[in-house]
Amino acid sequence: MSEYMLETRGLGISFGGLKAAQDVNLKIKKNELYGLIGPNGAGKTTVFNLLTGVYKPTTGTFYLDGEELTGKNSIEINKKGIARTFQNIRLFSNMSVIDNVLVGMGNQSSCNIFESIFRLPRYWKTERQLREKARELLRVFDLDDERRTLASNLPYGKQRKLEIARALATNPKLLLLDEPAAGMNPQETAELTDTIRFVRDHFDMTVLLIEHDMSLVSGLCDRLTVLNFGTTLAQGDVDEVLSNPEVVKAYLGDD
Amino acid sequence: MNTLINGLCLGGIYALIALGYTMVYGIAKMLNFAHGDIIMVGAYAIFVTLSMIGSPIATVVAILVAVVICTALGLLTERVAYRPLRGASPLAVLITAIGVSYLLQSIAQLIFGSQSKPVSMQIKIAGVDSLTFGNVSISISSIVTLALCIIIMVGLTLFINKTKAGCAMLAVSEDRAAAQLMGINVNAIITLTFAIGSALAAFASTFYLMQIPSVTPTLGSMPGIKAFTAAVIGGIGSIPGAMIGGILLGVIEKFALSIPFLAPYTTAIEFAILIIILLFRPTGLLGKKRREKV
Amino acid sequence: MNFKRFKLNHYINYILVLALLIPFAIIGLTGSIKGSTSLLLTQMAYSMILAVSLNLVVGFLGELSLGHAGFMCVGAYLGGFVANYMHTVIDSPLLVLILSMIVGGLLAAVFGLLIGLPTLRLKGDYLAIVTLAFGEIVRTVFMNQEFLGGAMGLSTKTYGRKLYIIALVMVLFTVFVAQNLMRSKHGRAIQAIRDNEIAARAMGVNITYYKLIVFVIAAFFAGIAGVIYAHNTSPVDYGFFSFNYSIEILVMVVLGGMGNITGSLIAAAVLTFINFELTTSLSGDLAALKFLIYALILIVMVMWNNAPALRRVRERFNLGRLFAFIRTKLSKKASEDDSTKLGTVAWDKVPTKIPMDAILSTDFKPDHSFEADKPEKGDQK
Numbered sequence: 001m002s003e004y005m006l007e008t009r010g011l012g013i014s015f016g017g018l019k020a021a022q023d024v025n026l027k028i029k030k031n032e033l034y035g036l037i038g039p040n041g042a043g044k045t046t047v048f049n050l051l052t053g054v055y056k057p058t059t060g061t062f063y064l065d066g067e068e069l070t071g072k073n074s075i076e077i078n079k080k081g082i083a084r085t086f087q088n089i090r091l092f093s094n095m096s097v098i099d100n101v102l103v104g105m106g107n108q109s110s111c112n113i114f115e116s117i118f119r120l121p122r123y124w125k126t127e128r129q130l131r132e133k134a135r136e137l138l139r140v141f142d143l144d145d146e147r148r149t150l151a152s153n154l155p156y157g158k159q160r161k162l163e164i165a166r167a168l169a170t171n172p173k174l175l176l177l178d179e180p181a182a183g184m185n186p187q188e189t190a191e192l193t194d195t196i197r198f199v200r201d202h203f204d205m206t207v208l209l210i211e212h213d214m215s216l217v218s219g220l221c222d223r224l225t226v227l228n229f230g231t232t233l234a235q236g237d238v239d240e241v242l243s244n245p246e247v248v249k250a251y252l253g254d255d
Numbered sequence: 256m257n258t259l260i261n262g263l264c265l266g267g268i269y270a271l272i273a274l275g276y277t278m279v280y281g282i283a284k285m286l287n288f289a290h291g292d293i294i295m296v297g298a299y300a301i302f303v304t305l306s307m308i309g310s311p312i313a314t315v316v317a318i319l320v321a322v323v324i325c326t327a328l329g330l331l332t333e334r335v336a337y338r339p340l341r342g343a344s345p346l347a348v349l350i351t352a353i354g355v356s357y358l359l360q361s362i363a364q365l366i367f368g369s370q371s372k373p374v375s376m377q378i379k380i381a382g383v384d385s386l387t388f389g390n391v392s393i394s395i396s397s398i399v400t401l402a403l404c405i406i407i408m409v410g411l412t413l414f415i416n417k418t419k420a421g422c423a424m425l426a427v428s429e430d431r432a433a434a435q436l437m438g439i440n441v442n443a444i445i446t447l448t449f450a451i452g453s454a455l456a457a458f459a460s461t462f463y464l465m466q467i468p469s470v471t472p473t474l475g476s477m478p479g480i481k482a483f484t485a486a487v488i489g490g491i492g493s494i495p496g497a498m499i500g501g502i503l504l505g506v507i508e509k510f511a512l513s514i515p516f517l518a519p520y521t522t523a524i525e526f527a528i529l530i531i532i533l534l535f536r537p538t539g540l541l542g543k544k545r546r547e548k549v
Numbered sequence: 550m551n552f553k554r555f556k557l558n559h560y561i562n563y564i565l566v567l568a569l570l571i572p573f574a575i576i577g578l579t580g581s582i583k584g585s586t587s588l589l590l591t592q593m594a595y596s597m598i599l600a601v602s603l604n605l606v607v608g609f610l611g612e613l614s615l616g617h618a619g620f621m622c623v624g625a626y627l628g629g630f631v632a633n634y635m636h637t638v639i640d641s642p643l644l645v646l647i648l649s650m651i652v653g654g655l656l657a658a659v660f661g662l663l664i665g666l667p668t669l670r671l672k673g674d675y676l677a678i679v680t681l682a683f684g685e686i687v688r689t690v691f692m693n694q695e696f697l698g699g700a701m702g703l704s705t706k707t708y709g710r711k712l713y714i715i716a717l718v719m720v721l722f723t724v725f726v727a728q729n730l731m732r733s734k735h736g737r738a739i740q741a742i743r744d745n746e747i748a749a750r751a752m753g754v755n756i757t758y759y760k761l762i763v764f765v766i767a768a769f770f771a772g773i774a775g776v777i778y779a780h781n782t783s784p785v786d787y788g789f790f791s792f793n794y795s796i797e798i799l800v801m802v803v804l805g806g807m808g809n810i811t812g813s814l815i816a817a818a819v820l821t822f823i824n825f826e827l828t829t830s831l832s833g834d835l836a837a838l839k840f841l842i843y844a845l846i847l848i849v850m851v852m853w854n855n856a857p858a859l860r861r862v863r864e865r866f867n868l869g870r871l872f873a874f875i876r877t878k879l880s881k882k883a884s885e886d887d888s889t890k891l892g893t894v895a896w897d898k899v900p901t902k903i904p905m906d907a908i909l910s911t912d913f914k915p916d917h918s919f920e921a922d923k924p925e926k927g928d929q930k
Contacts (some may be wrong), residue, residue, distance in 0.1 A: 052751060054747075054751075074750045074751055074753075075750065075753050075754070075755055078751065078752065078753035079753055083751070083752075084751055086747075086748065086751075090745045090747060090748035090751075091744075091745070091748070092740065092741045092744035092745055092748065092749070093744055093745070094740070094743075094744050094808075095737070095740055095741065095744060099737050099740070100741075102734065102737050103737045103738060103741040103749070103752055103754065104752045104753075105734075106734045106737065106738050106752070106753065106754065107753045109734050111733070111734060113730070113733075113735050113762065116729060116730060116733030116734065116735055116736075117725075117726050117729045117730050117733075118729070119729060123733065126734070127733070127734075130734070166752065167752075169752075170752055170753055280674075286674045286677075286678075336848060336852075339852060339856040339857075339858055339859075340851070340852065340855055340856055340857075341857070342857045343855040343856065343857060344855065345673050345674060346607075346611070346613055346673070347851050347854070347855040349613060349674065349677065350613075350799065350803055350847055350851050351847065351848050351851045351852065353796055353799070353847060354843075354844045354845070354846075354847030354848035354851070355844070355848065356844075357796070357840050357841075357843055357844035357847070358841065358844035358845070358848065360837070360840060361837040361838065361839075361840035361841035361844060362837075362841065364837035364840075365835075365837050365838070365841070369837070472837070476792075480681065480685075480792070483678065484678070484682065487675065487678055491674075519689070519692070519693040520689060520690065520693060521689075522685055522686075522689045523685070523686040523689040523690055526682035526683070526685050526686045527682075527686060529678070529679070529682050530667075530668065530679055530682055530683070533668070533671060533675060533679060534667050534668070537670065537671055537675065538675075
């Protein structure tokens with residue numbers, strides 16, 4: 001057990017000379033709500049892609065709960081306990097809401113293909129367990145009534161929620177949310193803030209989120225890291241960071 | 256040596272067809288499966304024209320007719336079958352293209368029957384149909400084919416790189432949305448691409464008939480598939496890639512055919528090469544690597 | 550969705566096949582069945598197996614395979630060869646049939662594994678062309694093997710008139726496997742890959758493993774279909790397994806609806822029936838009419854289901870709504886004749902539920918290392 005749920009040491013990646021992210025040092029405590037902000041193109045999503053194995057870091061290492069995960073692929077990382085949502089919603093749009101969540105739960109069922117095809121007892125047992133758990137999760141997100149709807153037919157706000165529910169279904173230790181409030185109206189954003197806080201408390205989750213909406217960030221996060229041009233501009237407590245002149249300059253321009 | 260010349264000749268034809276595939280793929284991002292059958296239509300156009308007029312200029316007229324018909328057909332299929340599906344999934348477009356291919360084949364068979372029709376396209380200069388150097392003899396049509404293939408390819412490369420329309424094509428293939436924002440009429444460019452590709456197909460059918468002087472409704476399908484293979488080998492979307500792929504495939508085919516032990520397996524060898532190349536270079540020899548954004 | 554409907558969804562496929570199997574099995578076992586009927590039923594059966602198994606790849610996994618006939622070819626040649634050998638040792642033709650189906654299916658599955666293992670990292674058009682290439686390679690290689698009959702084709706011992714019973718039982722087995730697989734955690738993972746490969750990977754779905762599994766299972770059943778073919782037709786003719794036949798199977802899948810097993814079954818049966826009738830009535834060049842019809846089916850179906858411009862029309866006039874309408878009418882006037890009602894059960898499953906524009910997630914963009922973040926909300930504070 002490590003003091004930090006996620007720790008990155010000098011994490012960086014460059015694409016043909018372009019340093020999309022460099023020397024990113026995050027220390028996220030257990031059960032913390034941590035924000036990652038920065039202007040457009042600052043490399044926030046790149047950090048997420050590094051942490052979920054979409055890209056392999058060219059420099060640095062990162063640890064989840066003390067265990068090094070550098071260089072592992074997406075599937076292994078997911079198994080170890082990092083789950084994410086996407087900036088542009090990536091639901092399984094032709095599957096029902098509950099099936100979306102059940103896909104996330106796949107790693108918690110030991111039922112093999114043979115048992116599934118021939119409907120052996122273990123299939124029924126695991127399937128029942130999974131469905132119960134999935135519905136419990138959907139109830140938390142107020143999606144249970146729509147569980148048989150196709151994911152693509154959900155309203156936008158609920159699709160965002162379903163993405164979070166699906167990520168949680170993989171039973172992660174750390175949840176990465178990529179702009180969860182993008183495109184939401186103020187009321188939906190407020191609702192989302194409550195949901196994220198609830199998730200943190202109810203599931204004892206550590207959350208790292210990328211967000212542009214400062215009201216969400218300042219209302220929700222415990223601490224922040226600000227990225228600009230792939231490097232860390234500031235990090236620390238929310239008020240402290242947001243009043244940092246460097247940060248203001250990066251956001252509003254130099255004048 | 257003969258094998259090499261024949262291979263180059265066949266390779267030139269494949270390259271011409273492959274160019275059609277590759278340009279359409281690069282710009283419309285779709286695999287025009289019916290391209291091979293446009294060649295077949297071109298061949299029938301030549302056959303009909305030749306049987307209607309018998310004057311010495313018949314060959315030239317026939318080629319012109321083929322070019323016009325193929326271009327018109329290319330534009331028609333694009334307008335009727337592919338444009339309504341713009342923005343749909345690649346799988347949907349691919350299946351439609353397969354449908355168009357079948358449609359053309361079956362219509363040709365209904366009109367002309369499945370029997371092969373002889374077409375004489377031998378070119379003679381001063382009454383000779385082949386030149387002999389020592390123990391190597393090269394037919395005039397081979398020379399003409401090779402020369403014209405090279406001219407067409409050079410012309411096409413110049414067109415793409417030097418003219419405004421060519422530039423617009425490159426832009427559309429790079430990023431359709433951005434090109435549209437820059438004021439390029441994407442639909443017009445795609446139409447132009449189909450027109451050029453189909454005109455190339457008409458030339459390909461001419462050269463094909465010089466090599467194999469008969470027409471059947473399925474004439475286009477095998478060369479079509481092989482030329483597509485060539486385009487993929489070269490890296491689909493890349494014009495020099497299509498040329499290299501086409502010539503490579505043509506030479507390999509002729510060499511394989513010339514070795515008795517390998518001859519029956521020619522098709523298998525060509526496709527095996529395709530698979531092997533794709534394994535090591537998943538986007539072909541000269542293809543650009545594209546990554547999906549996360 | 551009420552409980553009863555839910556159940557019907559589970560069993561409709563079995564009911565359909567049994568509706569074909571039981572009456573004809575009774576006819577076949579008691580009296581004598583016409584040779585041509587038996588032939589037609591066998592053809593229907595292996596078409597159904599092929600269509601359902603190809604649907605696993607195209608409709609559920611979302612990859613286009615143009616080499617399904619190639620796997621069938623493996624089954625037909627190798628299964629037929631093994632059967633020829635077994636006939637000398639084993640007396641019972643039924644046992645030979647069953648054993649050779651197992652062997653042929655497994656060998657086709659091995660081919661599926663061999664071709665899938667290296668090529669499944671390719672996507673979309675590239676994978677399609679590789680499967681096409683594979684189909685042609687298999688055919689060319691088998692055609693040139695002397696022990697497989699060479700250019701004459703492999704002559705096999707046909708099973709006789711009762712083959713269709715076994716064949717239809719195999720359809721049941723295929724449906725059983727396909728359906729149960731797709732309604733399990735594994736099936737969900739497979740469909741997740743189709744809907745969004747990147748998200749599926751992020752959810753811990755092992756993409757390569759599942760793609761391979763689907764490929765191998767589909768190849769296995771195509772192999773079985775091949776063995777049935779070999780017991781129905783002698784000599785086994787390599788010309789049959791051409792690219793055209795792969796397309797024919799694809800037509801069935803597209804007509805029946807991507808990811809819709811019931812649709813595949815019905816489309817396979819109907820097309821085989823039409824095909825059978827056409828072959829006997831259309832001779833010579835008129836046979837091209839068949840391909841004309843196929844071509845129109847492909848184009849019209851795909852256009853209808855996918856053309857962005859038709860989206861509004863599609864939503865207004867889809868078959869599901871039409872049948873819902875008919876059903877409400879029917880329940881009002883219960884005296885309507887039963888044949889329409891039967892049709893209701895079968896056909897309301899046919900329109901594809903999956904718009905194909907979501908099937909392949911190959912929305913490739915040029916390689917930008919950075920992505921533009923959403924500009925709307927950045928600079929408010």
